[in-house]
Amino acid sequence: MAAAQDYDDGAVHSQPVDGYDPNYVPDSAKSFVVHLYRHIREKNVYEIHQMYETSFQTLSDRLFKDTPWPSVDAVAPHVDNDHVFCLLYREMWFRHLYARLSPTLKQRVDSWDNYCSLFQVVLHGVVNMQLPNQWLWDMVDEFVYQFQSFCQYRAKMKNKHEQEIALLQQYDQAWNVYGVLNFLQALVEKSMIIQILEQEKEGLEQFTATDGYDYNGGSNVLKVLGYFSMVGLLRVHCLLGDYQTGLKCLLPIDISQQGVYTSVIGSYIATIYHYGFANLMLRRYVEAIREFNKILSYIYKNKQYHQKSSQYEQILKKNEQMYALLAVSLSLCPQVNLVDETVNSQLREKYGEKMLRMQRYDDEAFTLYDELFSYACPKFITPSAPSYVEPFVNYNQDAYRLQLKLFLYEVKQQQLLSGVRTFLKVYSTISLGKLAAYMEVDEPTLRTILMTYKHKTHAIDSEGKIISNADIDFYIDDDMIRVVESKPAKRYGDYFLRQIVKLEGVMNEMDRIKLD
């Protein structure tokens, strides 16, 4: 899991603190691996989850606060030198290192090698374990995070030592973008997860119903890794700035329903955060607002249950970022009726004032859009290798700067729309001539402004259909503008459905009560 600390590591020669002996295995650590190994062999998922989620964190805090865990070689004899367990252990070892310390280049490369070996083993279908979804999600999440971290690290060429640059050139396959994407793609394909989800809709397969676990004596590892890899692909594509393809990769997962992606809160947040962000960049504001609203509401109600988790800080950080993205989306598309009351009150508290200023579209507004976007956006990467020809520059900010620039460009194009909105709110009909006079433009210019409003508030969805984002709409009849009243939709159907199911539940309860 991406650490709470900013991974902006300039550290080159960061070695763990003095006194770290990789071969020393404290008793509790020995006990940990022995028990974990046994539980994995016995497919005792509940115990594995307890050890992975709780014991590992407790031991890390107590014994390995700022050092790595014992080396895999020191631990291997206690677990029958089991090849697969060692790969899993190493994965956790590196994750711990990234979270608490700064990895060296060699360590980054070694971690890549470990992922290659681990994924190869899984892809060859020789793994016969059941692992908790939390662990499997963390693997994919960490894989993408370490890729992102490596790209950022590699792009800071300016202060690198000669040996480091030589090493970089030597290990040019490590964290190569093709390798990363192809592994994720391979996991999706080999697991046949897309077909499984399709067949599940027709009742021919069970996956979501069992939370991805296999109750037929098989393994859930490949299937669930394949499933989470779809989210991984969405994330990588967002980091590259390819929002369209990212959304396509996520398509097999129906985010209007619960699913395996909601079974782990980290996965739920990562999915919706990137889905929402991609839709924002695709100008599908209503869609972005709807999804951000749902997840922010969920976090509000459920975050108390995760207070002890090692992921709590990360959950809070993403929560704040999504409020910022929601503020941006609502400033561009003021449809506050789409937002729940709890979320709205949080939003007003955090960004109420800023949103007012953003909707003024003056110079200060653009500064605010810049600020919020920069705070909340993914850490975009430049995937290509650096030029190893001097002079060396730092180009780690290039990708981010491009996305920001294009985003602000879009905001600028929508600048005149807020003026139109103000007038449309006040009039039910107004002639083109009059409105042109009020807005201090000539009629042809007004026509272009009105057409821009229509174009920008009518996005194209994934099926090529036109969907209206407009809170206020109008049409022109000859030279009269007629404003359309939009009443918020009362969802009677949904309400009745809920009440019917509820009543049935109450009646069933009553039937069950035995009266003496």
Place this chain on the structure above:
Amino acid sequence: MGRELVQKQQQSAVSYTVEQLVAVNPYNPDILPDLENYVNDQVSSQTYSLDANLCLLRLYQFEPERLSTQIVARILVKALMAMPAPDFSLCLFLIPERVQMEEQFKTLIVLSHYLETARFRQFWDEAAKSRLIVEVVPGFEQAIQAYAIHVLSLTCQKVPRSVLAEAINIEGLSFDKFLEHHVVNSGWILEKGQGKGQLIVLPRNEFNHPELKKSTADSIPLEHITRIYPILG
């Protein structure tokens, strides 16, 4: 005639394979030449594939030395032609800033800006100055005209002749022929406006005639009703 047919068949054979490549093996530097050829195919046969073009732009991102500005320019022109879809922006997100600073790309960005803000007169003026860039792609004019009509249809029930003529950049007799064609094929109606000249009545849709808007807000998908089938008995 026979040779043309064979050529077209060969072209469709090529495009079938490329689309498959993009779907099955997109993260593969070896398909770069195929994707570049496919861009040229799209240009000459007036077809379009956003997915394939995004795939190519990604590969250029991974290996910037192989980027061909000519191909990128063609992709961007095709994306412009896809408006009102946001394809042009989607492509820009993947093109490095220093490439976007080149003259021809600056021009294309300006053209996109004019279209995004419905400044059709300025668009056609600028396009006329940039014939080299836009005329390489057949069907460009028609595509932009279709977009202009789309935006007008979203906005107006009736549009004055002069406004329409300016938006699609046609005048005089050709404009009359254009109107005739759409009266016959697209349901346009010509009206005499009050002293201001001709009015063209555009087809009714839910955007310029709000009463046609289907209230989808309260519709319930069938799957949700199935939840209560056991209760209804």
